Amino acid sequence: MTGKGPDQSDKDYGEMIRLIAQRRDRQAFACLFDHFAPRIRGMILRTGATVEIAEDVAQDAMLTLWRKAEYFDPQRAAPAAWVFAIARNLRIDGIRRDRRAQMHALLDRIEPEAPEQPDQRASLDERQRRVADALKYLPAEQAEVVRMSFVEGKAHGEISKCLELPLGTVKSRLRLAMIRLRQALGDLAEEKTS
DSSP states (O other): OTTOOTTOOHHHHHHHHHHHHHHOOHHHHHHHHHHHHHHHHHHHHTTTOOHHHHHHHHHHHHHHHHHHGGGOOTTTOOHHHHHHHHHHHHHHHHHHHHHHHHHHHHHHHSOOOOOOOHHHHHHHHHHHHHHHHHHHTSOHHHHHHHIIIIISOOOHHHHHHHHTOOHHHHHHHHHHHHHHHHHHTHHHHHHHHO
């Protein structure tokens, strides 16, 4: 290991990785770190990352090399290819994490709908019961157009065709029904306008 300079071969780097895997050789790791960390930083900077991110990826890649040196197989990849693949994968994972974090931050900004309070539900139930009761006192032909318009969501022209009535008659029945409902439910109508 000693006396080797920056012109070391893949075979030398492969041997250093083997020494780390077998003996946790710190000198071999220091040599690999000195060689690969600056190159990883440069590679990550070229992807548009900040200096801080490039430093983090280089550190994480070298720590991964230390922890997983036993997985290196010189038959499958050259040492440099293996180390740079680790760094590239870490960078991709970081980008994915950032995107998920941005999405969660965006979703957090959207305020969830406030849960319905028990008193609001009771009030709504009471209003619905009163409207249903008031509808019972309408003449059948008026109740029918109200049901078709407000419950079934049909347009006035559609009601006219279904009941085979002139459009004016449908509108008149709805208008008369609404007048009677307002009279019967006067306090509810005032709540809505105030």
